[in-house]
Amino acid sequence: MILQQASKRADILRDSINQHNYQYYVLDDPDIPDAEYDRLLRELIDIETEFPELIIPNSPTQRVGASPLSEFEQVKHIMPMLSLANAFNEDEMKAFEKRVNDRLETESIIFSAETKLDGLAVSIIYEQGVLRTAATRGDGYTGENVTHNIRTISSIPLNLIGDDIPDLLEIRGEVFMAHKSFEELNDKQRQKNEKLFANPRNAAAGSLRQLDPKITAQRALSFYAYSIGEYKGDVVFKTHIETLDQLKDWGVPISPETKKMKNLDACFDYYKDIGERRSGLAYEIDGVVFKVNDLMQQQAMGFVSRSPRWAIAYKFPPVEEITKILDIEVQVGRTGAITPVARLEPVFVGGVTITNATLHNLDEIKRKDVRVGDWVYIRRAGDVIPEVVRVIVEKRKDARRNEIREFVMPSVCPVCGSGVERQEGEAVYRCVGGISCAAQNIQAIIHFVSRKAMNIDGLGEKIVVQLTETGLVNSVDELYSLSYEQLVELERMGDKSAKNLIEAIETSKQTTLERFIYALGIREVGEATARSLAQHFKEFEPIENATTEKLELISDIGPIVAHNIHSFFQQKHNIEIIVALKKYIHWDKVESNESSTLEGQTFVITGTLSSMGRDEAKQKLIALGGKVSGSVSKKTSYVVYGDSPGSKYEKAMQLGIKVLTEEEFIELIK
């Protein structure tokens, strides 16, 4: 880029960043996702690094935010509240480490690691241990006096506790809103027909910057401290972590994820670990922060324009992005459920490119007022299906004529042409075609062969589609008459795979009654219900012939499931398939559950067990009358932990629940 071009581009970027800053900091109403903002800022930083002569004093890179709202009393920070430099990949982290090493002329730096909370920064001043004033960061130099609101946050002490209370202490930290409180707040907003908050950070900001503290008091805000500013006291701090520990002793909350890192590899492990646990944390984080732990070393390094040289925020890939809805189509699931799916202009979110997002059902589309042609926020958290968060309604005015169009639920199934209906009280529309509908049939076969059902390895969706399209398999029983010669002819099926598949089909013939029931894919009959049915009736025929009254005698079967089971066995088509299947399939005699030594006990398994898979461990516990749950609560009896246990282990410790090593667990089930 030549200087002239760079200068023009820098001007455009500054205008645009200033505009977004105003929206974000002053109006609490961001008009672009963080990722987009970061990109603009980064582009500007890059230009200014390449052409330092273009830096102007009021460039957004030279300050932290926009000017504060005028209604609040202004507070000048004695020490400016600066920002953090970002890293987005391992190379940028290595470059950070190198900068630190070079400056300090040493090779072995200890870092502190913390989560990067996604809320808003505040400074809270205690005089003689008493909370005096609190201010937002504002533009980094002048913030807004929010003492009245900060006092409503119950986790922030009004008086410090413990020994050696300093004469003056300025605590800096993040005010944020936990996911649960955010959802509850938005539910309330919805009920009152008021504007929804886009994310927990805006909810926190909107709640803290209220002129009326009564409103703030009703919003569940949280706080973690991450550093100190001004300080006059007797305790001498040598490291950052010591400082945080002391704050904790004085009654100030700090993040439980704060740790000491002995080198960069440990930092990478921390980043990975937190990244994996991110979607399970109670609050939103957008990365992790590493700081040089030794305070003398921090001082020696100093600051560069807007951020300290001794700290870095290692950001996670964004989970929210904006994109355009190209179309809304429907998908037909195994139970005939018709799910509207948004086809999107491809967009990179949370580390992968997304082209589809679920819209759940028609009610959801109406509630969010999503239309074809709309620009929307897309969110992807952990492994969950990406979803449309909200529409950017303001963008509709820029659309071409007829580009924006409302979605209409089709009146016939797009796959088989059967009718579509909605049962009373249900949000979903369903195709009434049953397994005569190809889409439902394919899904029924996929379910039938799945691991927890008949466990036929090597029969993925693509092969199932080929088998049905070539007419080789019209219903699940026909899987058992497939031959090697027929399979080897299929696309992408080699000699070895065909042989393996034939063998897997053969092996699946010997199964258990509960697997067989589950494999049938009766609506709302999952593994647990299939197991209860098998345990209760011991044989297949009594289940087939059971009345709804008889079915309802089983503890976890209510009227709806009983109805589903009963009507499944009333369908002639289903009975024909079952008769055909019974020619091939055998199951072991159902052992009764007499040995219910673990009756009434609930187990949670976390981490990797070395001697068996989690499913196997689960089966064993159930066979002994125990229950297995996915989350730890006060009702949990034991948490079994293997290698690299997750947060469930910590939760168990917090709640004082008994934890078992793998050895202890094996001893227990012996």
Ligand code: IVH
């Ligand atoms: S340290 C001079 N630690 O990120 C550095 N900041 O981009 C002061 N933040 O304004 C910040 N979690 O609002 C620090 N553990 C953490 C943080 C954190 C979130 C926010 C804070 C700050 C911004 C910097």
